[in-house]
Amino acid sequence: xxxxxxxxxxxxxxxxxPWLLFGLVIAGLLDALLPQSLLSRWxxxxxxxxxxKASLLGTPLPLCSCSVVPAALTIHRGGASRGATVSFLIATxxxxxxxIALSWPxxxxxxxxxxxLAAILSAIFAGLLAGWGEKREQVRESTTNGDxxxxxxxxxxxxxxxxxxxxxxKDTTSGQQSKLARGFHFAFIKLLDDVLFWLLFGVLVAAVLxxxxxxxxxxxxxxxxxxxxxxxxxxxxxxxxxxASTPIAAAMLVVGVSPGTVLVFLLAGPATNLxxxxxxxxxxxxxxxxxYLLGILGCSFVxxxxxxxxxxxxxxxxxxxxxxxxxxSLPFWVAQPATWLLTLWILWLIARKxxxxxxIPQPASS
Numbered sequence: 001x002x003x004x005x006x007x008x009x010x011x012x013x014x015x016x017x018p019w020l021l022f023g024l025v026i027a028g029l030l031d032a033l034l035p036q037s038l039l040s041r042w043x044x045x046x047x048x049x050x051x052x053k054a055s056l057l058g059t060p061l062p063l064c065s066c067s068v069v070p071a072a073l074t075i076h077r078g079g080a081s082r083g084a085t086v087s088f089l090i091a092t093x094x095x096x097x098x099x100i101a102l103s104w105p106x107x108x109x110x111x112x113x114x115x116x117l118a119a120i121l122s123a124i125f126a127g128l129l130a131g132w133g134e135k136r137e138q139v140r141e142s143t144t145n146g147d148x149x150x151x152x153x154x155x156x157x158x159x160x161x162x163x164x165x166x167x168x169x170k171d172t173t174s175g176q177q178s179k180l181a182r183g184f185h186f187a188f189i190k191l192l193d194d195v196l197f198w199l200l201f202g203v204l205v206a207a208v209l210x211x212x213x214x215x216x217x218x219x220x221x222x223x224x225x226x227x228x229x230x231x232x233x234x235x236x237x238x239x240x241x242x243x244a245s246t247p248i249a250a251a252m253l254v255v256g257v258s259p260g261t262v263l264v265f266l267l268a269g270p271a272t273n274l275x276x277x278x279x280x281x282x283x284x285x286x287x288x289x290x291x292y293l294l295g296i297l298g299c300s301f302v303x304x305x306x307x308x309x310x311x312x313x314x315x316x317x318x319x320x321x322x323x324x325x326x327x328x329s330l331p332f333w334v335a336q337p338a339t340w341l342l343t344l345w346i347l348w349l350i351a352r353k354x355x356x357x358x359x360i361p362q363p364a365s366s
Contacts, residue, residue, distance in 0.1 A: 006207075020101065028185075028188065032184075042057070046131055050080070051081075051128060052087075055091040086126050090119070090122060090296065095116050107321070127291070128291075178363055193349065199241075213255040249265060256319070267299070
């Protein structure tokens with residue numbers, strides 16, 4: 001049993017690590033090249049357009065469920081509408097460059113496509129519910145109080161991310177290098193530090209599930225509406241990021257849980273936790289809170305049922321796709337060095353924490 005556990009753990013890590021490294025690289029590039037101040041300008045008007053843009057912009061951004069909250073509050077205080085803020089708050093932690101990269105080798109092509117599509121749809125639905133009547137409220141306020149002055153850029157916006165920086169003609173080669181340095185510092189220090197505990201936890205849980213339960217052993221209990229409701233009950237209060245939930249979802253597929261039930265867990269777990277719910281209630285109000293929660297609950301459940309129906313209709317064996325992506329597309333001479341590189345980096349980060357070394361300073365803005 002113990003030897004099986006370590007063997008499963010090794011196989012999970014060797015499949016996940018190269019793609020996680022690739023996802024972190026993409027995350028660093030996105031952080032360097034996409035100024036947060038632009039989000040506030042793009043998402044300011046109430047209505048479907050800003051909600052749609054928020055869901056699409058949030059999908060690739062490398063923010064987990066802990067770091068998305070301050071980012072969402074920053075763009076909201078910078079002028080983003082309530083509906084767009086809720087849409088961004090759901091789409092961003094449910095996806096991300098790192099978790100999408102990890103989905104391909106661990107979950108297979110079917111769920112790699114379905115997962116971000118379902119997240120975008122749930123974010124749009126929740127944003128529409130949260131922003132219902134927001135345009136009328138703004139018109140009423142402007143009529144009563146006169147035209148309000150446009151909100152200024154929040155003080156806590158990311159340094160070096162104002163619109164002036166992009167238009168003053170100061171982007172030299174050294175400036176671009178500085179942006180890239182800050183982006184990779186964010187990805188490989190801050191983001192990895194945020195998700196590291198839960199990522200390792202997720203890999204361990206996945207190895208335990210594959211060791212304890214036989215292949216397909218939960219097929220009788222891991223499908224249908226009751227199983228999806230159970231996934232919601234477990235996922236909503238649970239603090240687990242999209243990256244960490246991916247290996248757990250892969251193990252659930254192997255032991256027989258249906259892809260629809262797995263999708264419910266992937267949507268509900270990363271999108272919210274008790275702390276996020278409290279912040280949404282306090283900062284965005286009752287209507288946004290109800291839209292946020294109802295959007296996650298309703299869409300996760302409906303998307304789960306629809307995913308199982310499509311898989312059955314097209315005779316897709318999702319469990320057999322688990323692990324296919326890593327073997328099919330990465331040669332050994334790429335996967336092995338990437339795995340060792342990420343493993344050594346993670347061990348170094350853990351050693352610094354245990355030795356209480358000071359945090360690695362972020363590169364200065366140019």
